[in-house]
Amino acid sequence: MSSENGGYFLYHSIGQYPAKSADFAAAMSEFASVWGRADDDQWTYLLSRRAEFVDLWRRLIGAAENTVTTCENVTQGLHMLVTSLPDDYLRGRKVLVAADCFPSNHFLLSGLQERLGFKLETVQLRQGASWVEDEDMIAKWDRDVALALVTWVSSTSSRKADMTTLAAHGRAMGSLVGVDITQAAGLLPFAVDAPAVDFVLSTSLKWMCGAPGAGILYVRPELIDSCQPQLRGWFSQDDPFNWDIDRFAYAPDIRRFDNGTPGIVAAAATVPALHWHAEMDKAGLLAHNRALTGKLIAAADDLRLGLVTPREEAQRGGSVMIKLRSVEAARQLIPQLRRHQLYADNRGAILRLSPGHMTSAEATDRLIGLLQDTA
Numbered sequence: 001m002s003s004e005n006g007g008y009f010l011y012h013s014i015g016q017y018p019a020k021s022a023d024f025a026a027a028m029s030e031f032a033s034v035w036g037r038a039d040d041d042q043w044t045y046l047l048s049r050r051a052e053f054v055d056l057w058r059r060l061i062g063a064a065e066n067t068v069t070t071c072e073n074v075t076q077g078l079h080m081l082v083t084s085l086p087d088d089y090l091r092g093r094k095v096l097v098a099a100d101c102f103p104s105n106h107f108l109l110s111g112l113q114e115r116l117g118f119k120l121e122t123v124q125l126r127q128g129a130s131w132v133e134d135e136d137m138i139a140k141w142d143r144d145v146a147l148a149l150v151t152w153v154s155s156t157s158s159r160k161a162d163m164t165t166l167a168a169h170g171r172a173m174g175s176l177v178g179v180d181i182t183q184a185a186g187l188l189p190f191a192v193d194a195p196a197v198d199f200v201l202s203t204s205l206k207w208m209c210g211a212p213g214a215g216i217l218y219v220r221p222e223l224i225d226s227c228q229p230q231l232r233g234w235f236s237q238d239d240p241f242n243w244d245i246d247r248f249a250y251a252p253d254i255r256r257f258d259n260g261t262p263g264i265v266a267a268a269a270t271v272p273a274l275h276w277h278a279e280m281d282k283a284g285l286l287a288h289n290r291a292l293t294g295k296l297i298a299a300a301d302d303l304r305l306g307l308v309t310p311r312e313e314a315q316r317g318g319s320v321m322i323k324l325r326s327v328e329a330a331r332q333l334i335p336q337l338r339r340h341q342l343y344a345d346n347r348g349a350i351l352r353l354s355p356g357h358m359t360s361a362e363a364t365d366r367l368i369g370l371l372q373d374t375a
């Protein structure tokens with residue numbers, strides 16, 4: 001591991017593993033050679049890459065066959081799901097979301113509320129808090145909530161929601177429960193049926209180290225039956241080659257969420273990363289993250305900097321967010337870190353640090369040293 005790569009703290013943004021560049025290039029080179037060959041083998045190859053991508057994701061989240069499909073990103077997957085629900089399902093009811101959800105999901109839902117006739121209920125942070133508490137979510141979660149979107153791990157605080165409690169409450173209220181697992185998929189174990197949830201969204205580009213454009217949507221089999229995706233096309237059918245325009249019928253499973261010819265490049269580019277991840281010792285990946293995040297938390301305490309991430313391991317994802325003295329201090333620190341081959345980012349005065357597989361303890365100590373100089 002080179003010391004340059006050891007200074008990488010951006011797993012909340014893009015995940016890296018040592019062979020990523022070579023794997024990506026090989027996958028794209030193979031793709032190009034198949035796609036550019038004057039024979040008739042293209043679709044067999046491409047569709048099998050897509051199936052492999054879906055299968056690897058399915059295994060990661062414990063999803064049954066025909067319950068996971070591709071989407072470009074989380075926002076798009078959420079749109080696919082929400083607009084597929086029966087016409088009267090959301091009308092006159094509430095959709096519940098926390099204010100610290102990924103903003104893109106909020107932008108989508110707030111725009112859809114008028115069109116689909118639901119009220120978006122956004123649970124706010126308490127004064128001075130860094131994340132929305134589960135109990136505040138539950139306090140607003142009544143029988144009028146048709147659907148709740150839970151962010152498993154927040155991108156601003158790395159705080160992990162208690163899915164068991166939230167899903168049980170959602171079930172009791174008769175709501176559909178969806179989870180955005182983007183910020184911890186591949187780092188923390190997750191299973192679609194423990195606790196059972198109705199839909200799951202993620203991208204592949206963070207801890208899974210995949211390509212942009214390789215999102216996934218899981219839908220619980222019992223829910224699939226009642227979904228009628230708005231964006232539909234020949235690939236939404238059991239047999240895409242049914243071209244009888246008077247005889248469209250949705251596929252009986254997740255394939256109904258497909259529409260026209262699927263874009264497979266991002267999935268194919270991501271397959272090697274998913275294999276890499278599948279073969280890794282998951283407990284080891286997490287233990288490495290825990291050791292380095294523990295160091296960062298201790299350093300923040302020593303320097304009397306505010307911790308914007310829960311202290312308890314069980315309540316956090318893979319990042320440590322630290323509040324610096326000012327936005328200016330954060331703005332100055334990032335390029336200074338870069339000069340030392342240390343890569344992090346900031347949101348306002350908050351420094352975001354996510355050590356992963358390639359991040360070294362030595363680089364973490366160097367980063368802490370620089371933090372000491374600025375604090």
Ligand SMILES: Cc1ncc(COP(=O)(O)O)c(C=O)c1O
Nearest residue numbers: 073074075102104155182183203
């Ligand atoms: C919690 C969470 N959800 C979703 C996303 C990405 O959303 P999209 O794939 O729509 O860009 C991110 C990216 O940082 C995220 O942290």
